[in-house]
Amino acid sequence: MEEHIYKKIEIVGTSKKSSDDAVENAIKKASKSIHNLRWFEIMETRGNISEGKVDMWQVTIKLGFTMNS
Numbered sequence: 001m002e003e004h005i006y007k008k009i010e011i012v013g014t015s016k017k018s019s020d021d022a023v024e025n026a027i028k029k030a031s032k033s034i035h036n037l038r039w040f041e042i043m044e045t046r047g048n049i050s051e052g053k054v055d056m057w058q059v060t061i062k063l064g065f066t067m068n069s
Helices: 019-030
Strands: 006-015 037-050 053-066
Touching (some): 006 019
16 A cells, blocks of 8 residues: 555635535536545535625635645
8 A cells, every 4th residue: 555645725615506616616626626626624614694694605725636746
């Protein structure tokens, strides 16, 4: 079994739909420029309120990816 070295970064995804969608949006965007994504960890969830309703979800995640050898 090959050993891996991982790097972690922190990003924030947003969505008007849901917190899960905010995570998906963040991963989709990150995968366009970061290769070898392996896992994510949710750090914080928050949102904006407008007129007494949730207007926007914001989710901070850490992404882990393997480094090129």
